[in-house]
Structure formats: C-alpha cells, structure tokens
Amino acid sequence: MQMQTQQRDVLPGAITLWIDPVPRSGYRNMAADELLSRRGEAWLRIYTWERPAVSFGYFDTATEAASIFPGAEEYIRRWTGGGIVDHRIGYTYTVTLPGMEGVMYPPADQLYLWIHGALATALQQSEVECTLLTEDAPDGGRACWASPVKSDIVNAAGHKLAGAGQRRYKGAVLHQGLIQQCSPAAGWPQKLARALAPEVNVVEGLEPFPGFNGALEELCRTKYESAEWNDESHGRRKPSR
Numbered sequence: 001m002q003m004q005t006q007q008r009d010v011l012p013g014a015i016t017l018w019i020d021p022v023p024r025s026g027y028r029n030m031a032a033d034e035l036l037s038r039r040g041e042a043w044l045r046i047y048t049w050e051r052p053a054v055s056f057g058y059f060d061t062a063t064e065a066a067s068i069f070p071g072a073e074e075y076i077r078r079w080t081g082g083g084i085v086d087h088r089i090g091y092t093y094t095v096t097l098p099g100m101e102g103v104m105y106p107p108a109d110q111l112y113l114w115i116h117g118a119l120a121t122a123l124q125q126s127e128v129e130c131t132l133l134t135e136d137a138p139d140g141g142r143a144c145w146a147s148p149v150k151s152d153i154v155n156a157a158g159h160k161l162a163g164a165g166q167r168r169y170k171g172a173v174l175h176q177g178l179i180q181q182c183s184p185a186a187g188w189p190q191k192l193a194r195a196l197a198p199e200v201n202v203v204e205g206l207e208p209f210p211g212f213n214g215a216l217e218e219l220c221r222t223k224y225e226s227a228e229w230n231d232e233s234h235g236r237r238k239p240s241r
Contacts, residue, residue, distance in 0.1 A: 082165025
C-alpha cells in the first residue's frame with residue numbers, strides 16, 4: 001500500500017504520544033481532546049471510557065443517537081463532525097495538529113487519507129488485514145459504521161474497521177477516530193505514531209502537561225456540560241464558533 005506515505009510531509013516534525021491511563025466520562029474525553037488541540041505541538045492520544053457511551057457529530061442530536069444505539073449511559077455531542085458512533089466496543093484515538101502562523105494544512109479529504117493511511121499501516125503491522133476504501137459505499141444511514149466512505153479502513157469483506165470525524169479552527173486540526181471489528185496486537189499506538197511522524201515523543205501519567213486536570217474541569221463546566229451545548233436544538237443552529 002502506497003497511500004500511507006503520500007501526505008507524510010503534513011507533519012515533518014514530532015508527534016507526542018499519550019496513552020491516557022484514566023477512563024474518563026464522555027465530555028471529559030471531549031474536553032481532553034480539545035485541550036490537546038490548543039497546544040503548540042502535534043498529539044496522538046489513545047483513551048478509554050468511564051461509562052458505556054455513544055457520541056454523535058456536532059449537528060446531530062442525542063435523541064437520534066439513542067434511537068439508533070439504545071441502552072448507553074451517555075450520549076455525547078462531539079465538537080467534530082461525522083456520524084453516530086457506539087463507543088461500547090472498539091479503540092478510540094485522537095490526532096491533533098497545531099495551529100501555526102504561516103502553516104495551512106491540506107484539505108480535509110487529504111488529511112483523512114494521510115491519517116487513515118498511517119492507521120492502515122499500523123493495523124497491518126499489528127496483524128489486522130485491511131485496506132483504504134477508494135470510494136463511498138452505499139449509504140447505510142446515520143450510524144457511522146453502516147456507511148463507509150472514501151478513505152475509511154475496511155477488511156476484505158468490505159466491513160468498516162475505522163472511521164473518524166474532523167474539525168478545524170484557528171489553523172489547528174482535531175481528528176477523532178475509532179477502530180472497531182478487529183483486535184490489533186499490542187503496540188499498535190506506537191506503530192501509528194511512527195507512521196504519522198518521523199519523531200515520537202512519549203508522555204506518561206495522569207496529566208499530559210501541568211494544569212491539564214484543572215483546565216479539563218473548567219472546559220467541561222463552561223462548554224461541554226452546559227445547557228446550551230446539550231440543547232437538542234443545537235444540531236439545527238448555525239454554530240457560533
């Protein structure tokens with residue numbers, strides 16, 4: 001597979017890998033991702049969930065998510081786009097690219113190709129047979145995993161193994177992804193980091209940087225747990241930012 005190296009120059013420097021040791025609530029996971037996207041360096045975060053959760057794209061609703069995936073304890077609006085995703089199975093990761101003066105990242109479709117190409121390489125190196133989808137599959141509805149699209153990762157039978165949602169703001173990129181329906185061998189996060197960047201820095205512990213936990217709680221309070229963010233009409237309003 002050659003596609004995984006086509007956009008390697010997107011990130012010519014280092015990426016920081018953080019395997020988050022804390023299973024977090026849904027909105028704390030969302031806040032953690034946003035905080036990393038505000039940093040001046042690229043990040044790869046691997047994380048888990050405190051409670052059974054379903055997330056939905058910025059313009060969707062919790063009611064619709066619950067109708068498709070009933071029985072979860074949390075229904076969470078993401079800041080990124082994409083479909084409705086069941087996080088009760090699978091592996092969750094986030095890639096952030098920093099906003100830098102004078103730097104403009106490629107269009108979204110090329111970023112998907114670059115990140116998913118790197119992920120496909122990591123999965124192949126981790127005993128998962130897969131490939132990048134070259135065109136959209138037939139529309140299966142609002143559930144993300146029912147509707148593979150170009151640059152999603154699929155197995156030989158065409159079943160979707162990985163998809164993602166993305167957001168840009170102030171020059172930065174936030175890419176939230178999920179791997180399902182496969183079990184990559186141990187070490188896949190490190191392989192993904194190496195496929196994304198020529199240099200990998202690793203941080204460990206409960207905080208990826210000093211003051212993280214306090215900033216996390218503040219962002220949850222002021223944004224993700226607010227009545228405005230969780231208003232069901234939110235998905236039908238023009239975003240304010």
